[in-house]
Amino acid sequence: MIVEDIVSRVLYRDALVLVIDKPAGLPVHPGPRGGETLVQHLDALRFGLPRRPEAAxxxxxxxxxxxxLGRHAKALARLGRLFAGxxxxxxxxxxxxxxxxxEAGSIDLPLARRSDDPRSWWMKADPAGDPALTRWRVLGRGPGTAWLVxxxxxxxxxxxxxxxxxxxxxxxGDAIYGGAPRHGGPGLQLHARALSLPLYPKKPPVTAEAPVPPHMRAGLAACGYRAPDEPGA
Incomplete structure (x- = not known):
C-alpha cells in the first residue's frame, strides 16, 4: 500500500475521529509473523496533528x-467508551x-476462546462463554449463497x-470457521459496510459507509446487488 492509497481511503474526518476503508488482507496491528500492517501507514493520516491516529x-x-481511528488520546478514550458500551x-x-x-432473525450464542493460550484468537460457541448477540437479515440470494446484513x-x-x-x-472464504482453503479463492466475504458513532451529544451521529470491495463484487452481483454510483463499481 502506498501513502496516497491510504489517504484516498478516508471516508470521514473531523477533529476527533477518522473513519477509513481498511482493505481486506491488511492487519491493523503487528503480529508474530511480521509483514505489512495498517500501523505502518498511519503517519500519513496525521493531517497536521503531532501524533498519528490509532484504531479505536x-x-x-x-x-x-x-x-x-481516534486522532488523539482524549478522542480514543471517548471512542473506547462508545464501543465498550x-x-x-x-x-x-x-x-x-x-x-x-x-428472511431475518437473531443469533444469541455465547462465545469463548477455543484455547487457554492467550495468544489464540480462535473462538467457539460455548454456553459458559460471554454473551453474544447478532441480528441478521437477508438482502439477496444467489446460486448456493445468500447476501446478509x-x-x-x-x-x-x-x-x-x-x-x-x-x-x-x-x-x-472463512479459512478458520468455514473450512475454506487458506490460500487461493476469493478471500473472506465479510465487509464492514457502515458505522454510526454517537460522538457528539447534541449532534446527529457521525456516519460513514465503505464501498463494496473488489473481491466481493461478483458474489454480491450474483445475489442481485447493483450500485453504479459507487467508486469502481
Whole structure:
C-alpha cells in the first residue's frame, strides 16, 4: 500500500475521529509473523496533528471496510467508551454458504476462546462463554449463497464468523470457521459496510459507509446487488 492509497481511503474526518476503508488482507496491528500492517501507514493520516491516529476498535485482517481511528488520546478514550458500551451501530455485509431459510432473525450464542493460550484468537460457541448477540437479515440470494446484513449487538472477537458458522451458513472464504482453503479463492466475504458513532451529544451521529470491495463484487452481483454510483463499481 502506498501513502496516497491510504489517504484516498478516508471516508470521514473531523477533529476527533477518522473513519477509513481498511482493505481486506491488511492487519491493523503487528503480529508474530511480521509483514505489512495498517500501523505502518498511519503517519500519513496525521493531517497536521503531532501524533498519528490509532484504531479505536478491532477489525480482522481479512475483513474490509469501516475502521474508526481516534486522532488523539482524549478522542480514543471517548471512542473506547462508545464501543465498550455497545453505543456504536455497526453494519456488516456478508456472503454466506447456503443461507438461512428465514428472511431475518437473531443469533444469541455465547462465545469463548477455543484455547487457554492467550495468544489464540480462535473462538467457539460455548454456553459458559460471554454473551453474544447478532441480528441478521437477508438482502439477496444467489446460486448456493445468500447476501446478509449482519448487525452485532455485542462486539466479541470473530463474533460474526462464529455465529454464521454455528447456524450452518458459514461466511464464504472463512479459512478458520468455514473450512475454506487458506490460500487461493476469493478471500473472506465479510465487509464492514457502515458505522454510526454517537460522538457528539447534541449532534446527529457521525456516519460513514465503505464501498463494496473488489473481491466481493461478483458474489454480491450474483445475489442481485447493483450500485453504479459507487467508486469502481
Amino acid at each position: 476498535h478491532r477489525l480482522d485482517r481479512d475483513t474490509s471496510g469501516c475502521l474508526a 455497545s453505543a456504536v451501530d455497526k453494519t456488516y455485509w456478508a456472503l454466506v454458504e447456503g443461507g438461512p431459510a428465514e 449482519l448487525e452485532p449487538v455485542t462486539g466479541r472477537t470473530h463474533q460474526l464468523r462464529v455465529h454464521c458458522a454455528a447456524m450452518g451458513w458459514p461466511i464464504r
